Amino acid sequence: MSDVAEAAPRRRLSEADRDRLLRAAAHGIFLRDGYTAARMDDVAHAAGMSKRTLYQHYASKALLFEAVMQDSLCPLGIDPAAEAEPDLATALRAMLVSLARHLFEPQQVAIFRLIIAEVRRAPELADAFHRAGPGRGASSIERRLAAEIDSGQLRLADAHQAARMLFGAAIGAAHMFLLLGLNGPPSEAEIERLAGEAVEIFLRGALTDRAG
Template sequence: MAKVGRKPSAKREAILDAAQAAFLEDGYAATSMDGVALGACVSKATIYAHFASKDQLFAAVIQRRCERESVFQAPEGLPDARTALTQVARRLLGLLLSPEALAMYRVVVSESMRQPDLARAFYESGPAAGKAQIAEIMAELARRGALTLSDPWQATDMFIGMLRTDLFMRKLLGLPLREDQSPEQVIDTAVDIMMRAYGPVRPPVA
C-alpha cells in the first residue's frame, strides 16, 4: 500500500479523479468500487492497494478537494465599502453556486453524521476559512472608517448568510430558478442592507 506521504503515482491520481467524479455525482452510497475502478481504468484490487477501504478513499477525495481555493484577497486599491463588499459577494456567491461546490456540500452534509472527521475538515477548509478571510476584509474596512462595526465576525456571519438564501436553496435542491431570481439581485440587496446597517454614516440611535 502507498505510504501516507505524497506518492504522485499516475494510477493513484486516476483513482482519485474517478472517485471524486463518482462520489460528487452519485453520492457516497450509490458509488461502487467497481464503478470507480472502471472509471479509472484500473482493477478493483489496485484501488485497495492504495486505499484501505471505501471510507478511506472517500476521505482522501474530500481531503484533496479541501486543500485549495480560497482567494478572497482584499480588494485592490482602496475602494469604498460598497464596492469592496460587492466584489467579495460576487466571488463568494459564484463559488457557492458552482456545481462542484453544491455537489460537495450535498455529499458532505449527507455523510457528516457518519464521518465526523470529514465534516470537520470540510468545515474548516470551506465555510470557516472563507469566513475568516472575509472577516479580515471587514475588519480592514472598519479600520479605514469605511464601515462602522464592533464585531467583524458577527457582521461577516450575517453577510454570508444573506447570500445563502432562496436562490442557493433552489440550486442546492436542483429546482429551477424563478425568473426574477439572479445572483446580482441577491448581492445588491445584501450589500445594501450591510451598508444601511454598518455604513460610515449611521443614524443616531433612536
C-alpha cells in the same frame, strides 16, 4: 523477423499522476455511492491501481474525501482583484459575486447535497468540507471587515459573525432553494443584484460617521 511487434514499455506514473488519478476516481465513487457506502476497493479499481497504492497515498477514507473536497472546491475562493479593491462597498459586492458564482455551479451543488445527505452518519465531513470550500471564501470577507473595523470605518463587534451574516443575506436563501431543487441557479444579473442589495443594507447599518 517476428510478425508480432514488441509492446512498448508502459510509462511509469509519477506520484503526482497517481494522486491525480486516485482523486478523480474517488470523486466519481463518492458522488455515485455517497461517502458512507463508498468503498476504497472501488476507488482503487476505478483508478486502475492496487488498494495498497491507494492507502500509501491516503491512510483513510476521510483523508481521501477531504482531498477530493479540496480538488472540487479549489476555485471556491475570492478574486484577488476584489480583495484589493480600495472601495469597501465595491470590494464586498465583488467578493460576494465571486463566491456565489462558484457555489451555484452544478459540481458544487452536487458536493453540497452529498455532504447534507451524509453528515449525520459521518460528522467529520462537515469540518473537512468547510475547510476546503465555503470557509475560505467567507474568511476573505471576514479579513476585509476586520481591517475596516480596526481603521474605524465600521462599527461591528465581531468580524466573523458579520461576515457570516453578510454571506447569508446575499447568498443563503437562493442557495438553499437551489439545494432543495425548488429553484434553478440564479442568473449573473440576479447574483449581482442580490450581492448589491445585501451590501447596501449591511453598510447602511455598519458604517461609522467617520466613514461618511
